[in-house]
Amino acid sequence: MPADRLLPDTDAEDLLKLVREIAREELAPDAAKHEEAGQFPREQFRLLGRSGLLGLPYAERWGGADLSYEVYLQVVEEIAAAWMSVGVGLSVHTMSCWALAQHGTDEQRDRFLPDMLGGDLLGAYALSETHAGSDAAALSTRARRDGAEYTVSGTKAWITHGGEADFYTTMVRTSDDGPRGISCLLVDAATPGLTAAPPERKMGLTGSTTAQVVFDGARVPADRLIGAEGDGLRFALDALNSGRLGIAACAVGLAQAALDEAVAYAKQRSQFDRAIVDFQGVEFLLADMAAAVESARATYLEAARRRDRGLPFVRQASIAKLVATDAAMKVTTDAVQVLGGAGYTRDFPVERFMREAKVTQIFEGTNQIQRVVIARQLKRS
Template identity: 45%
Template sequence: MQFSLSEEEYLIQDTARKLAEDKIAPLAEELDQGGGREAFLANLKLLAENGFMGLNISPDHGGTGAGSVAFAIAVEEIGKACASTGVTVSVSNMVAEVIQAVGNDDQRARYLPLLTDGTYSAGAFCLTETGAGSDPASMSTRAERDGDDYVLNGSKLYITSAEYAGVFVVWAVTDKDAPKGKGISCFLVESGTPGLVIGKAEKKMGQTGSATNEVHFENCRVPASALLGRENDGFRIAVGELAGGRIGIAALSLGIARAAMDRAKAYVKERRQFGKAISDMQGVQWMIADRETELEAARLLILQAAALKDEGKPFAREASMAKLFASEAAQRATYAALQLHGGAGYIREYPLERLARDARITTIYEGTSEIQRLIIAREALRDQ
């Protein structure tokens, strides 16, 4: 069993860390307060130019081709610096991967270079609806065939990067009479297509630098060539790609948690009470020991899922385990770090309150913790 990274993976990790420290971290607070959009988009372009928008995409289409382990360690480093940037990178990579996995030659040649070189600031993944979150098979957005086109009508909710995405991967019902989940198809819709309307921006608790919007399709006409994969095969595509996306969110969770614990460890060595540094107190040491152990376990779960994916082996259960454990560990780590800061952790001079807010969504998007438990239990029971 190999636990060490390859030379290429170490290089990617180091490059991600340097970009994160030099360019991304200094902007995180401004993004959280609602500013810095122009600099944020410039950072996304810089990340693309350094290969981080196509980490698992073939070099034939402008990607790095470094694999899922490289993707996980890069998202961890970027997420440590800024969760809003980290989630944008994760989702954009997921969009590129679904196009590479099920797109035809023309679709891959058209869209992948635009995503990987930063021409498109981001990609967007349009699956969730008001009545179809954890149950995407219940979606109501429709795509009706009209000659050589499809006409899309419906609305999507909580779409990451909608305001600046260049291409949207959109799921819609193409056969309303098919059994649940069987009549759904997947489409590529370019930004600026008539009938594609970006709705209101959500005012969020955390990760506020990442745009999250409603997206509406109002008689949105796309050519039949926009169909991604086979007609009525979209639900299978969604399920498969969500598993890969969970590796990204697990890695992002770990990055946020690492940022919080690094701050906490530095603080407790400086803060003195009762005549000594509070890091000398056993209660404080045990809090740190428990959280550090959990984060190391999260890292191993993430790397296992990513390695299985790179090897072409089943990885859905392991991805759900990684996402569940890492996201919930991030809740405990950020709140422990805030607690270790005492009153200082509650004020914005320190980043702990932002990190705690940023971590909270990780147990919800890309499948809630409850959904991950259902997946894990189903797979575990199937093995018996």
């Protein structure tokens, strides 16, 4: 990864050095074998928690670091470059903590956030359903109040960390009042009546478990309601705006890893008595890849800076997610091309990078949905 990042202060530089060391020594060596085996990296998340990396943008009072999103996202990028499943997991966990951190009561935050930010509790974000993906307001998982509890029934789909998480930030329907009838519950994974289906069989990110989560009369204490009834969809969409920046950073990290691999290979691979890096056809491919990576990085950092300054950033977050994930798909595809036949084999990581890049154009809102968001924001300006 490039070492010439523009960081706000020396403490941020020291943090990035620590993250690069963890990524290089603790994550990258295990990535390929875990992905090959479809093995969930739970111990790696515990390591991130012990290292103080699971709560970076949250308040120090509850175990966070009170860091800017500009710095936090660069941490995400570094981790994703070493191991995409862990980078995506960090982004998802951070998003799963958002509703509680922003809208929970102090009593709720004192009770749950320290373990969530310290790595003892790993989170999942349960919004999507089989019929309610891009149309999140169409969700039908129902929570009925019954005294001091809610009884929850329904099925959530495409849940990252499904079956592995310790808690689920879950959007449920508490009334039939359309989007205003959706509420947010913080659900313990050990709740009776909550089960996870077998993991989805995916083309990439095989170390990151994705599964349906089934609620069959699960009884959730009413004191796990975040905010008021009816606030859930607003919380969900606000969290997604920040979560899209996390995915943009992951995509840039993945693209940077692919570029690094392609450059290294092109320097050592010789044809016609010359390193292939000296052939113009390869030079131009690499130059375009580098331009795509750095442009995408600049885009997500500018969106993060707007967020940190308290400026509107919804449009910029969607642009960053769109630009960065499209760049990751192209850069990883071109990396396979640079490596030629070798790139198409599992002996080199670029084929895995290419498979992993595809989903970044789909989750946290497809890139078609990002275009809808961007256009709507333009109309309102």
